Amino acid sequence: MTVSVEVAAIREFLAGCPPFDELPAEVLGHAASKVQIAYYRAGDPSAILDYSSPRLYVVRTGAFEVRDSEGQLLDRVEPGGYFGYPSLLTGDAITNQLTVIEDGLVYQLDGDLFQELRSASRPFDRFFNRAHANRLRHAVRFREQSYQLTRRVGDICSREPVIASVDQTVTEVARLMTAERVSSVMVVDGGGRLCGLVTDRDLRIRVVAEGRSADTPLADIMTTDLVSVSAESLVFEATLLMTEHNIHHLPVLRDGNPAGMMTTTDLIKAQKADPVLLIGEVGHQETVAGLQRVSRDIPELLGSLIRAGASADQVGRLLTTVTDALTRQLIHQAMGKLGAAPTAFAWLAFGSQGRQDQAAISDQDNGLLLSDGATGEDDSYFKALATYVNDGLDRCGYKYCPGEVMAITDRWRQPLADWKKQFLGWINQPSTKALMHASIFFDMRCVFGDKALFANLQKTVCNAARGNEIFLANLTANALKLTPPMGFFKHFVLEHSGEHKHAFDMKLRGIMPINDIARIHALAAGSTEIHTLARLREAATNRQISLKDARNLIDAHEFISRLRLEHQGAMLKAGSKPDNYLDPKTLSSLSRHQLRDAFAVVTSAQAALRVKFTRGLM
């Protein structure tokens, strides 16, 4: 008797879903033969997740949304995507909820089989661990609005607790506080429970002023009438407590154990780190000096976003929102001084500000688009406006563009007709050389001014670029010059020049190539989308690239951007000037593996780009 229990169609589908493609053939066959299949209908409110037995769900058709118990969207799952793995990995009960957005078929693997596959294949195991880590990052309760109100004490508490034992002496604790550079310590009893608090002030008032000996045990001088707070409490509650009791130090407990000390300094920092407040502040500044002062808090904002685990995409959008607000406020200030504009105009942002993916260091990339009626006299107004804004941005930390792509430069402050001529020149008579520095212009966004004027220019550009093979071929030829350093892992090398000889430029060799790929696909389709991840998603929707490739590129972009953010966050914390250079020695082996995966994704997408756009032309 011939018994074949494998359904080829199901095996093939799984084989196309990473990490199933990494499974040895016989293990894949075994997994495919154990699949269970269910069908879910859109809008069916019944819980799909089987709470009694966690399993891995693989979406075959349809679309699903995963939300946490509070309804916050964690993930949107489409064909080839997964859900249900967090509880399989952690063993915790299922708390997330699932919504069916579009009817679909879901393959399910039971928990035992999932564990079997994890032990059979390291890449399989690693894939789901990483997916889980990503999900956690996105899950961090990070909401732009009401940020301050929803933050927890544990998120802003700046350091580990400094702890003394109740039988230590005053001298010992004074030394400890000096060494740790803190103004207070938490005192614990023999069982490790918090029993008191000693501050600088206690040492002054209860020891020195009362003439006690240096051998006095802490028990005699510590404050025992304690107010403390749980790490899970809202920052808002902690602030109330401190005000109410007029105290500057608040012990933070987690499960009853000392977890940290919250101080008034932490609170002030936390406030600076609130993007909503910061942007609100920007809007109140009447002078450049005022904006300069407010923008000093941007590094603190960045640090807190990184600590809060925001995704690189969220951070990029937020930082850009701040830059946009500063730009607008500078324009308002300039118009306050110069009077109303003589004709319609639009302030354009290019490059990373255009794409909304700014990081810790950003140069200016901007321009002014004037209505066609603008006269020479009008231009002197706009030149003065541009000077004010460009100088203001420079003082706020956005350095002058080394390539002079700024509104202050005459060439980048032009009436609509001239901007069109400029773009059509790039598009219709392209040369690789002319396009070399032009790519940032194709990531343009209107930050202030006449939206219709901008839309007019954008439409001309999109129509001219759509399907323009020669232009796209030239753009592609440029894009292919920047490749991920695949040799990186062999030799741990290297930018060729300068002080960063042994480092990898994450922006130039990692993030830019993905931006380039996204831009070329968007232009090929005549799309007005400028955000890199949105461009990639759109390219997948238009079937310019496969969904799998789009997802891989999005993940690679997020991963490298996140690596860059963490690097920059660490440099800011150390008080040094952030840069884009990653020293390979600082990478954990897991990050190295992931970086290698990310490079491979970019390299293969570049190869596909070459085939698609330079065929026979380059």
Add this chain to the structure above:
Amino acid sequence: MLAGWTYQLKQKRHLARCQHGRMREYLRAAAPCRKADFRQGSYLAVDLEMTGMEADSDHILSIGFVPIDNMRVMLAGARHILVSSPLGVGQSAVIHGIHDRDMVGASALSEAMDCLLEALQGRVLLLHYAALDLAFLREASQRLYGVPLLAMVVDTLVLENQRLQRNSTGQHGQGLRLSDCRRRYNLPDYHAHNALVDAVATAELFLAQVAHRFGREHAPLARIISG
């Protein structure tokens, strides 16, 4: 439609006439409960490949089946059995891609039917266009066990036809082939064509049909049974 008591009556009659151990065991098993919610039922989706359309002159070439429990298609219980035919595959190889050379190691029809009966015991038989496959199964059963196959049947083609009539806004030409039906529910196209793939495809179609027709509404098994 076969009422519950009729089914049980037939079970008894068949038992009285049949001496074959395998079939007697099948007939003694409790029948699916027609009054219970259909979601509590167990199903076996079955598809046959034949040498032709005539049950009395053509032969079964292969049998594919897959169980549904708790409204989930359980691939672990799936089987694909090639049946050796006394006449060879002949013309139908063009359709099924089964050639005589593939039939080496195929099972005798009796073994294949025993295997099917064992899997079908206590389950509702799920078919797409039941009339054709049933004719072959009844014929084989009659020949091997001396009684026709007795089963409660759900026909996904009938379910689909009912749906089209209910939603009828005069649309004609809505295909009733398995792949046509599946497309209406956002189910994937399976290209490879064999009895097992089609059994799985039928099972999935069934899940989609009842999800759309009933949602969370309670419905007794009797409402979807064709015979």
